[in-house]
Amino acid sequence: MLDKILRVSFTVLAALGGLVLTDRMYPSFQGMIHVEFLNYGFFGITLATLLTFVVGGLLFGMIGFLLSPYFMKHLWKFTYWVEARLNKMPIYDVLAGSIGLAIGLIISNLLGAALLPLPIVGKYLPGLLSIIFGYLGINIAIRKRDEFVAVFMSIPWVNREKSKEKTADSYPYKILDTSVIIDGRIADICKSGFIEGTLLIPNFVLEELQHIADSSDLLKRNRGRRGLDILNRMQKELGLFVQIDDHDFDDVTEVDAKLVKLGQLLHAKVITNDYNLNKVAELQGVSVLNINELSNAVKPVVLPGEEMVVHIVKDGKENGQGVAYLDDGTMIVVDGGKKHIGDTIGVLVTSVLQTAAGRMIFAKMKAFEKAL
Numbered sequence: 057m058l059d060k061i062l063r064v065s066f067t068v069l070a071a072l073g074g075l076v077l078t079d080r081m082y083p084s085f086q087g088m089i090h091v092e093f094l095n096y097g098f099f100g101i102t103l104a105t106l107l108t109f110v111v112g113g114l115l116f117g118m119i120g121f122l123l124s125p126y127f128m129k130h131l132w133k134f135t136y137w138v139e140a141r142l143n144k145m146p147i148y149d150v151l152a153g154s155i156g157l158a159i160g161l162i163i164s165n166l167l168g169a170a171l172l173p174l175p176i177v178g179k180y181l182p183g184l185l186s187i188i189f190g191y192l193g194i195n196i197a198i199r200k201r202d203e204f205v206a207v208f209m210s211i212p213w214v215n216r217e218k219s220k221e222k223t224a225d226s227y228p229y230k231i232l233d234t235s236v237i238i239d240g241r242i243a244d245i246c247k248s249g250f251i252e253g254t255l256l257i258p259n260f261v262l263e264e265l266q267h268i269a270d271s272s273d274l275l276k277r278n279r280g281r282r283g284l285d286i287l288n289r290m291q292k293e294l295g296l297f298v299q300i301d302d303h304d305f306d307d308v309t310e311v312d313a314k315l316v317k318l319g320q321l322l323h324a325k326v327i328t329n330d331y332n333l334n335k336v337a338e339l340q341g342v343s344v345l346n347i348n349e350l351s352n353a354v355k356p357v358v359l360p361g362e363e364m365v366v367h368i369v370k371d372g373k374e375n376g377q378g379v380a381y382l383d384d385g386t387m388i389v390v391d392g393g394k395k396h397i398g399d400t401i402g403v404l405v406t407s408v409l410q411t412a413a414g415r416m417i418f419a420k421m422k423a424f425e426k427a428l
Contacts, residue, residue, distance in 0.1 A: 062131075063124045070120020071113045078113075144297045146254050148228055149198050156197025160189035199302075229256045229324035231301075231315060234264050236328050236347055238283040243290050245350070251327075257287065258301045258318055264311050316340050352410075355384050358417055360405050366419075367400045368393045382417075391420045 142150060167189075168182025230253050236242050237257075245251055265287075269280025291298045303321065305314050312333045319326050319342035326337055329347040337344045358364075366380035371394045378393020380403075390396075390403050403419035 059128060062128055063121070066124035066127060067117050067121040070123075071117030073120075074116025075113045077116070146228060146297065148201060149254075152197040152201040153194040156193035156195070157190050158193070159197070160191070160193025161186055163193075164189035228253045229322050230254070230345065231256045231258065231319055231322075231324050231326045232261065233315060233326060233328035233330060233333060234261050234268075234283070234311065235330050235333075237261070237265060237286055238268075238279050239329055239347060240282065240286050241347055241351070242327060243286050245347070246290060246296050251345075255290070255296060255298045256301050256318075256322070256324060257298060258303065258314065260304055260311055260314050262300070312336065316342050319343075351384075352415060355386060355415060356382075358405055358408055360407055362405045363402060363422065364388075364405065364419075365400060365402050366390065368396045368398065371397060386415050386417060388417045388419055391418070393421065396421075 145153075164182065164185035168185050171181045171185075172178045174181070230251060232242065232255055242251075246255070265280055265283045267280070268276050269284055271277045271280065287298065290296045301318070303318055305317050308314050308317060312330070313336075315326055315328075315333065316337050318324070319337065320340065325343040325345055326333070327345045327347065328334060328337075331346075331348075334344045334346050366382075366388055368378040368380050368390060370379050371377060372379045372389050376392050376394050378390045378395075378397055380388040380390060380393070382388065388403070390401075391406075393401070393403070402422045404422050405417055405419045407418045409416045409418065
């Protein structure tokens with residue numbers, strides 16, 4: 057139904073355009089027709105006038121009717137493209153862009169009205185100014201959104217009812233550290249839906265990642281390229297909204313210090329797996345999401361006295377010890393397991409040790425295993 061309405065609308069608009077065009081061209085057409093032919097008409101309308109308007113309206117109407125499917129096809133494609141882009145953008149950026157567009161159009165309208173008296177170009181300048189200032193308004197409003205919000209929230213009567221307690225909505229941005237990008241687990245975490253908001257990649261992090269990818273050391277080069285592949289996957293395959301940030305701090309040379317300053321400026325959380333950056337950021341009041349802490353938190357809870365079946369892969373540090381690993385990478389130290397390297401045996405958990413590097417489980421062989 058909507059397609060039919062649009063096709064009729066295109067046809068009518070094309071016919072009206074043809075009438076306007078023939079009306080403009082009528083004096084030239086009149087000079088090309090014999091004068092005696094112009095003297096015959098009905099109700100004061102000459103045959104030339106009637107012929108001109110009928111031919112113009114019908115001709116352009118038919119052209120509009122035939123070309124309307126082509127225009128409608130591209131119109132729907134453009135509509136779907138705009139909808140997809142808006143769905144990926146946070147609501148904060150959509151609102152900021154709308155306000156910026158309105159301000160840009162108001163400014164262009166004021167300037168265009170002042171330039172209308174100019175000869176020849178005066179009537180074309182308002183349209184050009186609307187495009188330029190509308191585009192600038194959208195980009196500036198989105199880039200400076202946080203600063204605008206900070207200025208707005210500094211007004212006493214606005215901030216009077218605001219609680220000082222920070223909530224999850226206070227952190228629309230999540231800043232990614234170089235180490236967490238190279239690590240790669242962030243892509244799977246985002247795919248699971250546990251990370252919300254805009255993922256922010258500072259330019260100085262991209263530069264560091266590029267520098268690692270261009271390193272002469274093979275291991276570093278592979279790590280850097282892996283990080284770039286992870287970012288590409290997050291942005292294209294997973295459909296996440298990844299935004300590049302242009303903020304830089306010339307007075308700071310260390311990337312970690314720049315991340316902390318950017319987190320303070322944007323009131324954003326920093327996602328990392330760097331223990332030192334985690335502590336420094338917390339000391340300076342910047343919230344941190346540590347991937348290693350998340351990994352430890354989701355590991356299955358094991359209590360002393362539980363039984364499990366493990367595969368001994370190597371010997372331990374102490375005499376007679378064997379080492380096994382769970383599927384999540386948790387190390388299990390088995391007392392007396394050295395002689396069972398390469399075997400799958402049943403063990404009994406004796407204690408669990410939580411360290412900064414992760415969780416370690418200490419176990420001993422079950423009684424019947426010893427008897428064997």
